Amino acid sequence: MPNNDHEVEKNLGNRRTWRLLPGQYARRLRLRNMPLRYQLMLLFLLFAIVPSVGLGLLVNWTVERVVERQVEGHTMQLIGKVNEALNTKMENLQNMTYLIAFEPDVNAFMDEKLAGDRGGPGSSEPSIGKGDTVSEQNRLYGMKQTLQGFTTLYPEIAGIVLVNARGDYVSNEMYPRTAVNLTREEWYRRAASQPGIFTVLGQPRERNITTHVRYKDDEIVSVARSITDETTGRVKGAVLIDLKLRSVSQAARNVTLGKSGYVMVADAAGKSVYKPEHPLIDHIPASWFATGESGTFTQVVNGETLLFMYQSSTFTGWRTVGVFPTKDSISEVRQIQFYVVSFVFVVCLFGLSASLWFSRSIAQPIFRLMSYMRRAETGNLSAGRWSNRTDEIGMLGNSFNRMLNQIRQLISLNELRERQKRDAEMRSLQEHIKPHFLYNTLDTIHWMARKEGAEDVSDMVGALSRLFRIGLSKGQDYIPLHSELEHIRSYLQIQQTRYRDRLQYTLHIPEELQNLYVLKLLLQPLVENAIYHGIKGRRGPGHIGIEGKVEHGRLHLTIQDNGAGMSSERLDEMLRLLDMPMESLESTLPERTGKSYGMLNVQARLRLSFGSDYGILLHSSPGVGTRVTIVHPLMRELPATVLPPAEPEDTQNRQEKE
Template sequence: MRAYLRWWHDRSIRFKLNCIFLLIILISILTLSFWGIRTYSSYSENQADQSTLQMIHQVESNVDYYIDHLKDVQHYISQDPEVAKFMQMKGQEPSKDEVARIDKTLSMYTERNKEIMGIMLVNKSGIFTSHDMFRITRDSLVEETWFQDALKAPSETMIISNPIGRNVSTSQNYSSYDVLSLVHAVVDPQTEEVLGVVLMDLRMDMIKSIFENVKLGKSGFMYILDHKGNIVYAPTNDIVYRIQGKWLPDGSQGSLTQQIKGHDYRILFNDSATNKWRFIGVIPNDDYQRVITDIQLYTLIVTFITIVLASLLSAYFTGTLIRPIRKLMSLMSHVKNGELNQRFVSETKDEIGQLGNSFNHMLEEINNLINVVYMEQKKKREAELQVLQAQIKPHFLYNTLDTIQWMAQEYEADDIIEVIGALTNLFRIGLNRGNEWIPVRDEVKHAESYMIIQMSRYMDKLDFKFDIPEHLYSYHVLKLILQPLIENAIYHGIKARTGKGKISICAEQESDLICFRITDDGAGIPPEKLEEINQILRGEKMREDEYGIGLFNVNERIQLTYGTAYGIQIYSVLGKGTTVEIKHPMVQVVKKTG
């Protein structure tokens, strides 16, 4: 766990922000998706049940309207005068004219109502007449079950489905499953005595067409049971005959889920108050699940697309937040390498913009402090140089005058003039009207003047040579950078050796800098001391009092002016000699005119 936390803490801010954003988005989307699917599943089931019940009600209304219309037709037939007269006949058959008139009336109704297959009139005496219907055997129709049931309930119209086993048939070739019978008793309005029964056979085509126009889901269906639990109408489907009546709870309306042949089915029913029929709708649960599965698939697709878009937006917005931070980090890296001229440019005033402004202010303060320190160090070095010059001038002037006196005794006046001329050049160039930079030509001349004076003292001890290319003379260097080093070569190199020594002063161009080399074949420097001196020159170690200030003063002046990439490096072999190398930038000074 700690390793994981350490790994997490070491990740970039952008990575952490992206992970946090994606985690929040995933939790939100997955929670909404899971909750939405569950809610929609429950809601869709309820809506499907409500929709199915509405369709059942609609079918029920259409069927009731159809049956009620036929009941009205049956009632009109029973109220017809010819039919009423026929019902009151006792023991005598109707005449052919009477039969023809009744047949004409019945034909009129069958022609107007194509669903009527046939109509039969039977009075209590057993006399009957019909249109497209006939008695199968000679047995009296009065003894038929449908006739007796109608006598027992004269105020009701009985509906008989699948009329099997009766002594009546029609001239049309239909099976009992395609027939629905309506039975209605004819009552004397004055005596309320039952006079007979009107039997009407109907085709199931009308009811079938109503059901065929209704679709429950993709593979659902509807069927009808009568009050005895017999099937009034059902489509061709073996599931119908596997539904047991005991599954259906009591009540006029309800629903349940039942497994049939290994599949779950949703069963909904509603009872008709008009016909005492039960209208039942059956829908496979697979139809429900198919819709829910489609919704789940669409939800997953939308979720995936949303996550992808959210990831892109998260990457974009975190990029806009991290980009200025990375820019600030890059600037800090440059500042770390010494590039203090960097500045953070921000177009916003948010926390990052304020941080950038503070960064800029910090750099301004650092630059100001560096300038202050530089000016203080420069003034300090100038003061040290002035002190050095003040120390050198009286001592050097004394020795020079002593030499002049000695030469006046030993040599002729021309030599004295040469030394005095060299001394004059030395002072003139050294002062240089207070200017810090002088041409290479003047710096070399200053060094030559110094060597002329020293040669007058160490003629048998010292020899020197200048090798300076002419094209370097026009460039400018800091003044008095060669003379202190030549002086060190004389006093610490040549004087410490036995015999005559030689000093060589040369220069060459290396890329964009001038490299001066002062080489002597004197005593050399021990390796440990050489390394210590170079460390002091590189700024890796503090200078101790045992070392003079001339060498280090020249090095510090160059580095303070041009940077640590320039300055002095010493190479030496003990007993063989020393080379002091000066690296100075190539500087062109344009003189102002006017």
């Protein structure tokens, strides 16, 4: 049976162990409960992998944005150059129309003073008839030669035609297909609707007028400008210029965007003015373009995502559009992403290796330090052995050894101070006997003098005894005001014994103020100054008045005498000394502070205890006297930091005896 019970208890203990295992594993999985080496490994890996991944994502995002901005900026620059080239060509054509309009013969033709051509194909029959003079024929021929000169000078011009309001025309290369009046043409009506304004018509559609070369409609671009009367503003006719499309394509043909992108030119309706031979899109709907002179958008065309960048020309109304697949820019981004992923992988591999080495180099000395600390807990304060490491771990070990050495020194010093403390307490107990001996001796003299009838000696010894007792105040810094008044009465009683009728004094302190607490020995130094520097220097009897009152929430104690007073120079010097009491007391010049040491002492104690808002106010006049006012806070209770010591039993007995 005992063996079976033992087995049962063993099995129950194993079950309890297995029940605790999950909780123990959960606690061990917490970072703070893991061994330091594993914590350091995890932290190193965390600080290596997370920033690397974050840096990779940031670089990837930044690269995408930068590539997009670079592609967009570069494309916009190319589109702007193409747009600028087209504007330059159109400005040249506009200037050409101005030059043509300035010709006198052209003005005469527009004013219908000079006959032009009219008729069907190849007709050169004058509109006025056979009565034309040779001079008019020469002028007409001169106009054609002028137009021929422009087309020779600018080979990109396919033809120029002048049409007046009657429908007559003059041209070197162009003629109407039918006899229909040219003023009914769409291009003429558009030019006439904008008097004097240069108009880009675009590619012609089913136009009556053509050229001898017979260019196709998609091989030329037409521009026109109406010519008006300068005085009346009436439209007199129009100039039509056909521009070869190859001059437009020259500006955009050599521009390549990415691997397969290109630049095309479209009019305001979205129709293509120029496009390459194998475009990605034939026609761009006008609804795709947002409002504004430039912009960017993407559209899916035939299952492929295309990026469109465009810039409009306010001069021609055309849009220069850059078209290229988005995959052209994505390929560059993917190449950079590959580099970023490779960098992150290398950093993670290096971080894993570095974490193993760093964790071992840091954890091993810390484990050694732990063993030394456990040894110190047992009371063994001997220094441990450390390697010559100069890093923080080595400094920590050296600091630990210094700490153990200081602990040993402090223990020795503490033992020495304990012995010195016991000796000091013994001496303090012995020193306490001296004040009691002094009080008891003065009491004995006091009662012996009273017994022998020497009342004046008895009173003076009693005053001296009270003066000493209140002056010591049992070690307190704050005493009630009535105790301070009792102290000053005892002092004045002793001084009256010396000066007799030369010294008179009065005390006017309201009864309700006498329970306030004040710094001890406030009045005696100031009354002493009043006697020795005021009353003593006066001829005849002198008077000292002590008053107390409350002003603005503060206690004012005033000591006023009718002594010799101070000169203005001495008063100014005293005010400077009182403004810096501590510096004045520390002065090495006795003649500077000798006569005012007591007043400076009181001022310094007031400033140190209550701040610069409290202290002494001094007023004096030569031959009149001096008034000293102490500004003291109202203290109805003893401050918490001041604890009254226990009153000696013999002192209580002496007070009861008195």
